[in-house]
Amino acid sequence: MQTIGYAAQTAETPLAPFAFERRELRPNDVAIEILYCGVCHSDLHQARNDWGFSTYPLVPGHEIVGRVIGTGADVTRYKQGDKVAVGCIVDSCQHCDQCHAGEEQLCRNVVTQTYNGQDRITGETTYGGYSRHIVVREEFVLSVPDALDLAKAAPLLCAGITTWSPLRTWGVGPGSRIGVIGLGGLGHMAVKLAHAMGAHVTVISRSDAKKDDALALGAEALLVSADPDAMAAAASSFDLIIDTIPVRHDVTPYMPLLDIDATLVIVGQLGPIDETSTLPLLMGRRRLSGSPIGGIAETQEMLDFCARMNVLPDCEMIAIQDINHAFERMERADVRYRFVIDMASMPEAV
Ligand SMILES: [Zn+2]
Numbered sequence: 267m268q269t270i271g272y273a274a275q276t277a278e279t280p281l282a283p284f285a286f287e288r289r290e291l292r293p294n295d296v297a298i299e300i301l302y303c304g305v306c307h308s309d310l311h312q313a314r315n316d317w318g319f320s321t322y323p324l325v326p327g328h329e330i331v332g333r334v335i336g337t338g339a340d341v342t343r344y345k346q347g348d349k350v351a352v353g354c355i356v357d358s359c360q361h362c363d364q365c366h367a368g369e370e371q372l373c374r375n376v377v378t379q380t381y382n383g384q385d386r387i388t389g390e391t392t393y394g395g396y397s398r399h400i401v402v403r404e405e406f407v408l409s410v411p412d413a414l415d416l417a418k419a420a421p422l423l424c425a426g427i428t429t430w431s432p433l434r435t436w437g438v439g440p441g442s443r444i445g446v447i448g449l450g451g452l453g454h455m456a457v458k459l460a461h462a463m464g465a466h467v468t469v470i471s472r473s474d475a476k477k478d479d480a481l482a483l484g485a486e487a488l489l490v491s492a493d494p495d496a497m498a499a500a501a502s503s504f505d506l507i508i509d510t511i512p513v514r515h516d517v518t519p520y521m522p523l524l525d526i527d528a529t530l531v532i533v534g535q536l537g538p539i540d541e542t543s544t545l546p547l548l549m550g551r552r553r554l555s556g557s558p559i560g561g562i563a564e565t566q567e568m569l570d571f572c573a574r575m576n577v578l579p580d581c582e583m584i585a586i587q588d589i590n591h592a593f594e595r596m597e598r599a600d601v602r603y604r605f606v607i608d609m610a611s612m613p614e615a616v
């Protein structure tokens with residue numbers, strides 16, 4: 267299938283129109299017309315090869331929602347016209363212990379990324395959701411409940427599941443005391459989801475500039491990390507802290523905020539953090555962890571929860587032609603809280 271997307275041709279060039287082929291449908295494949303695609307911070311990192319493993323041309327995008335336009339002969343779960351979604355992964359080995367446990371994101375044999383990954387059969391580079399169409403095996407296609415607004419649902423596929431998964435892993439529920447560091451794309455979803463689960467949510471921020479926003483999103487309080495008295499008063503008062511800071515930083519000031527046996531889980535920064543002390547870890551039997559997205563079943567659970575509880579990201583809709591400007595704004599943290607590309611803006615031809 268001939269299609270069109272926006273691609274980076276090198277780490278230095280802006281995204282531009284790019285014509286390419288989606289594969290012929292295999293028996294278990296679903297062909298999707300993409301209607302909306304969220305813009306994740308990792309799209310920017312990978313377009314610019316910040317992590318050193320980008321291959322070009324690179325078509326970013328792993329927060330995809332759309333409609334089914336075709337199915338392979340063996341597909342049973344989806345039919346033409348269904349509202350569907352695709353997140354950060356499009357394949358895994360399907361036979362290791364992690365895949366059997368529904369934790370495909372932790373596949374022992376390396377999960378296949380939605381873009382800048384390698385197709386498991388042909389070895390070809392995968393292209394993401396900044397495009398008109400995508401073809402994905404049915405096991406990695408999610409169903410979008412009717413109650414979810416398609417135009418806003420896209421960021422759930424990365425920002426949503428990335429924060430949902432640790433909330434579920436660490437058993438968050440009514441009365442849980444949750445801290446959220448950083449109030450960007452991930453952080454605002456962590457606040458909304460934890461609040462909808464009945465948790466008591468505190469946003470932890472450098473200043474109180476975002477206090478009104480934090481409270482409007484569902485937080486009960488904002489803790490100013492630059493205020494030593496407030497930080498001391500909040501010692502040992504959290505069951506779980508979700509750290510969404512997307513750059514290198516120091517976790518040391520936050521560790522004493524955890525109660526005994528509580529965990530700080532890093533979901534934003536992929537790479538080094540500053541040197542830290544084990545003192546608060548040992549003295550409070552506290553834990554420092556990380557977490558990547560979630561499995562397919564868990565992603566479906568999150569979409570169903572969001573439909574039931576009416577949880578949706580705050581989105582700013584853009585045309586694909588605005589993507590390079592959106593990247594610049596994202597670097598300045600000038601977005602509330604997620605850009606979503608309206609794929610109706612994609613040109614018919616290059
Ligand atoms: Zn992402």
Ligand SMILES: [Zn+2]
Binds near residue numbers: 360373374375
């Ligand atoms: Zn596997």
